[in-house]
Amino acid sequence: MNDTAIDYAAVFQALPGILALLTPDLVYADVNEDFLRVTGRTREQVVGHHIFDAFPENPDNPSAKGMRNVEASMRRVLATGERDTMALQRYDVEYPDRPGQWEERYWSPVNAPVLGPDGKVRLLAHRVEEVTELIRARGGPSGTRTRVLEAELYTRARELQELNDRLRQAHAREREVALALQEAMLPARRQVRHQAVAVRYRPAVGALNVCGDWYDLVDLVGGNRLGVSVGDVVGHGLPAACVMGQLRSALSAASRVAAGPAQALDVLGRYAHVVDGAESATAVTTFVDFDHHAIAYSSAGHPPPALLHPDGRVEFLDKATDPPLDARPDPIPRPQAETGFTEGATLVLYTDGLVERRYEDIYAGLARLADSLVAHRHEDPETLADAVLLDLLPSGGATDDTALVVVRL
Known part of the structure; x- marks a missing residue:
């Protein structure tokens, strides 16, 4: 493929999993096909809209804080320029064709910065894993608690893996510096x-x-x-x-x-x-x-x-x-x-x-x-x-x- 330019827009749309790109103002710049399929929305209902306009909080359920937690995570990414892996979140998602009717969903999000040439955050990459069916699999209060724990463990394991990846990168950088220092001193x-x-x-x-x-x-x-x-x-x-x-x-x-x-x-x-x-x-x-x-x-x-x-x-x-x-x-x-x-x-x-x-x-x-x-x-x-x-x-x-x-x- 050396003589063929890669169509990254097509790649983004074809990637499996729920993916979205947001501006620093938390406005959806683009979403992939899986995002639209899972959320039940059209591109016109999401792209160009603020995150809370596209997915408002349920005013009748104060315990559903998923979107507010996502916003806080994105603010951290904007402030630090570092990836933020969130714990399992519960959302109340409004049916787009039935205003006022909400569906309980469980998503596991990761927010990552997309940096520009100046090192500043130009976009936010928002990836979500849908685990609602995992939570519902057994039904009933005890089954739900078990599945929630399983999902939490999965999320924690993923967080640890990402932390290990960061540590390996930091250690690799330290190794390069130490080797350069040794070479200069010998x-x-x-x-x-x-x-x-x-x-x-x-x-x-x-x-x-x-x-x-x-x-x-x-x-x-x-x-x-x-x-x-x-x-x-x-x-x-x-x-x-x-x-x-x-x-x-x-x-x-x-x-x-x-x-x-x-x-x-x-x-x-x-x-x-x-x-x-x-x-x-x-x-x-x-x-x-x-x-x-x-x-x-x-x-x-x-x-x-x-x-x-x-x-x-x-x-x-x-x-x-x-x-x-x-x-x-x-x-x-x-x-x-x-x-x-x-x-x-x-x-x-x-x-x-x-x-x-x-x-x-x-x-x-x-x-x-x-x-x-x-x-x-x-x-x-x-x-x-x-x-x-x-x-x-x-x-x-x-x-x-x-x-x-x-x-x-």
């Missing part, structure tokens, strides 16, 4: 001199699962040295992404002036103490000295980096592990360890989304990582990074973020 690989580096970030699946995983690469002062770090903030969404940005920036700055990775984490821990949401965040940082073929490292509650040696041996750097950031009321100096490497080795830092799985020991994930690194040890960093993600992440996506840094030494 450093580019080209910011460091060392070129044999691959970085990957994979967000968790699901609208709510944008987390606070991060990585950092920084050229260190003095000699041919590189600082490589990863971290993980507890929580999800925008708050976690904001905390992530603060901690990454703080560690990046501290690494440039610190004597070693332990001192950099000491500074980060003190900073985390004054950042709301940084409690129990984890991080690991490594200082790679290419001139002396040595790696100094320190970990604050984070999974250990992996060092893949050229001969295929995998060494996990787990000799300097300490509690997460801000875990102690009175912080003490963190431990630091050092290991050597030969040219052609590969350093891999990652967050727990890569190796941790629910109901599984962490060592099973570390073993999978080691097997994958050995299987692809001859690949360049970019290819190796992709292969590790393919081997370790679930095919449908992980429920936790994953950050990965691969450095060929």
